[in-house]
Amino acid sequence: MPTPDEVDLAGLIVRAISIAGVQTCIEVPSWRLCFDIGKAPETAVRYPRVFFTHGHVDHVGGVAHHCGTRAMRKTGPPVYVIGEEHREGLEAVLEGFRKLDRSALPCSVVGVAPGDVVELSGKKRVRAFRSQHRVPTLGYALEEDRHVLRPELAGVPGNEIAAARARGEDVREVRTAVELAFCGDTTIDVLEDPLVQASRRLVLEVTFLDEAVSRERSRATGHVHLDDVVERAHLLQHEAILFTHFSHRYSAGQIVDLLDRRLPESLRSRVQPLLAGFR
Numbered sequence: 001m002p003t004p005d006e007v008d009l010a011g012l013i014v015r016a017i018s019i020a021g022v023q024t025c026i027e028v029p030s031w032r033l034c035f036d037i038g039k040a041p042e043t044a045v046r047y048p049r050v051f052f053t054h055g056h057v058d059h060v061g062g063v064a065h066h067c068g069t070r071a072m073r074k075t076g077p078p079v080y081v082i083g084e085e086h087r088e089g090l091e092a093v094l095e096g097f098r099k100l101d102r103s104a105l106p107c108s109v110v111g112v113a114p115g116d117v118v119e120l121s122g123k124k125r126v127r128a129f130r131s132q133h134r135v136p137t138l139g140y141a142l143e144e145d146r147h148v149l150r151p152e153l154a155g156v157p158g159n160e161i162a163a164a165r166a167r168g169e170d171v172r173e174v175r176t177a178v179e180l181a182f183c184g185d186t187t188i189d190v191l192e193d194p195l196v197q198a199s200r201r202l203v204l205e206v207t208f209l210d211e212a213v214s215r216e217r218s219r220a221t222g223h224v225h226l227d228d229v230v231e232r233a234h235l236l237q238h239e240a241i242l243f244t245h246f247s248h249r250y251s252a253g254q255i256v257d258l259l260d261r262r263l264p265e266s267l268r269s270r271v272q273p274l275l276a277g278f279r
């Protein structure tokens with residue numbers, strides 16, 4: 001079984017594997033969570049929270065393995081977050097495995113809608129947004145609050161700021177940064193979402209890359225085509241971008257070659273293709 005790749009996205013490490021129709025799992029170790037589990041990589045079992053984008057098997061198929069392994073290792077019941085429309089389906093799958101496994105498979109399943117937030121700590125949270133696939137699908141954004149100097153104090157000497165703080169004045173304010181947006185399976189339209197645009201980093205599926213599958217066919221099946229990316233390159237202003245979920249019809253060499261040839265340099269320099277599992 002191929003192992004995930006470790007990718008540095010502007011200082012945020014993700015460990016990921018994603019092959020269209022086969023498996024997707026994007027781990028964010030510093031946030032102790034992952035997105036989707038088509039087949040559970042050994043490393044994904046460490047994370048107590050999984051955010052599922054939709055119910056296709058290549059995105060949820062590993063859930064029983066994730067849950068069962070955590071139960072066996074007594075690493076604590078996981079929390080599975082999924083679109084409300086898929087909650088019952090996921091609960092039924094887990095119930096079926098409880099019967100088969102004759103065990104409790106402890107976990108909780110949380111249904112969410114676009115805009116809903118799952119709090120992780122006082123400062124970190126995950127916000128769901130709508131993606132456009134052929135079944136109801138969510139993307140997820142990682143948000144983090146930071147204390148920053150009030151803008152009106154920019155340029156004020158440090159000793160004056162220290163004095164203001166000593167007088168009990170509040171010199172800082174909270175600003176929320178969108179650290180990462182993971183779009184799940186989607187058409188290119190997801191890039192119009194203000195939350196996706198505001199994100200520092202983007203994980204975007206680009207399933208089809210050339211005329212082997214037409215752009216129309218790609219859109220009809222709810223996926224991104226490289227032609228869509230080229231057309232909307234202006235919406236990809238993110239600091240670091242990971243392209244994922246390529247069709248297995250392409251080899252790693254072909255993927256890199258097509259990106260090199262088709263993307264403008266200003267975009268190509270910020271894009272990394274996720275090549276784990278490609279020949």
Ligand SMILES: [Zn+2]
Nearest residue numbers: 054056133185
């Ligand atoms: Zn899908």
